[in-house]
Amino acid sequence: MKVNRFMIRPLIEMGLREELSSGDTTGGFLVGDDPIQTANIYAKGKGIVCGMLFADETIRTIEPEARIEYLVEDGDEVEPGTVLMRVQARASTFFVIERSALDWLQQMSGIATKTRRYRDLIKHTKVRITDTRKGWPGLRMVQKYAVRVGGAHNHIFNLANCVLVKDNHIKIAGSITEAVKILRASAQHTFKFEVECETLEMVDEALKAGVEIIMFDNMDLEEMREGLKLVNGRAMTEASGGINETTIVPIAELGVDVISIGDLTHTVKALDISLDVKDIKPSAHRTISRLKQLSN
Numbered sequence: 505m506k507v508n509r510f511m512i513r514p515l516i517e518m519g520l521r522e523e524l525s526s527g528d529t530t531g532g533f534l535v536g537d538d539p540i541q542t543a544n545i546y547a548k549g550k551g552i553v554c555g556m557l558f559a560d561e562t563i564r565t566i567e568p569e570a571r572i573e574y575l576v577e578d579g580d581e582v583e584p585g586t587v588l589m590r591v592q593a594r595a596s597t598f599f600v601i602e603r604s605a606l607d608w609l610q611q612m613s614g615i616a617t618k619t620r621r622y623r624d625l626i627k628h629t630k631v632r633i634t635d636t637r638k639g640w641p642g643l644r645m646v647q648k649y650a651v652r653v654g655g656a657h658n659h660i661f662n663l664a665n666c667v668l669v670k671d672n673h674i675k676i677a678g679s680i681t682e683a684v685k686i687l688r689a690s691a692q693h694t695f696k697f698e699v700e701c702e703t704l705e706m707v708d709e710a711l712k713a714g715v716e717i718i719m720f721d722n723m724d725l726e727e728m729r730e731g732l733k734l735v736n737g738r739a740m741t742e743a744s745g746g747i748n749e750t751t752i753v754p755i756a757e758l759g760v761d762v763i764s765i766g767d768l769t770h771t772v773k774a775l776d777i778s779l780d781v782k783d784i785k786p787s788a789h790r791t792i793s794r795l796k797q798l799s800n
């Protein structure tokens with residue numbers, strides 16, 4: 505699933521509003537007749553690019569006539585110095601959009617870069633990596649898009665996507681068996697059922713209840729190996745709980761179907777990306793000196 509301008513516009517406006525709720529007190533006074541300038545958005549680190557449409561929409565929201573040339577696309581690997589985008593727009597536009605456009609790119613590329621690293625670690629297996637719902641509230645769509653760009657898959661988007669029975673549901677219902685019985689009677693027939701199992705006894709109970717997906721939740725390698733024997737192809741298996749770059753390979757090699765990882769979206773190092781205005785037009789300088797004269 506791709507993102508489109510309609511989906512992202514409210515987020516873009518939210519970002520710009522943080523920046524520009526009552527004008528630009530620095531750039532706004534410097535631009536004078538506000539000539540068209542050219543700027544490059546370029547990588548300062550190595551990673552996977554994500555968020556080109558977000559940067560584009562940020563620029564176009566302020567200056568719809570801006571000319572934007574893409575030199576890479578989401579999912580491309582970049583090196584320090586790679587130009588992602590060349591933009592022709594008013595000087596005043598660059599001052600307003602710079603932080604916001606770059607932050608979308610930096611944060612989303614950070615997620616895509618980390619995701620690609622995880623994916624590459626286990627590409628010798630058939631295991632599917634997914635995200636979780638862990639991340640920034642309000643930005644789930646963005647984070648999950650970046651995970652897909654990085655080469656992994658999405659787990660549920662929200663509570664309406666499947667019946668996911670967690671520890672607290674089991675406590676409230678009394679048992680896995682009881683929870684599944686109640687939910688089978690009320691949930692849509694189209695839904696799959698997944699149960700988080702912390703022990704092999706829970707795996708056994710969930711299998712007897714006939715669920716489609718068993719999560720090995722916070723289990724060690726040996727328990728997961730036993731869990732897989734128990735399941736024996738009767739359900740999909742998902743490993744989860746604190747899995748990181750140092751633990752993922754042996755888990756994937758066990759042969760679970762899915763590994764879900766909160767780290768993809770809850771602990772992200774941004775990719776370093778910058779914006780540089782080129783070819784400064786002399787009229788901009790003239791305006792600055794005129795301002796200086798006026799203030800003398």
Ligand SMILES: O=P(O)(O)OC[C@H]1O[C@H](OP(=O)(O)OP(=O)(O)O)[C@H](O)[C@@H]1O
Nearest residue numbers: 636700721744745746747764765766767
């Ligand atoms: O890769 P992680 O960051 O560990 O995320 C995955 C874990 O999160 C979920 O549990 P839950 O929502 O109960 O969170 P918690 O187990 O981390 O408290 C899921 O059942 C995994 O245990």
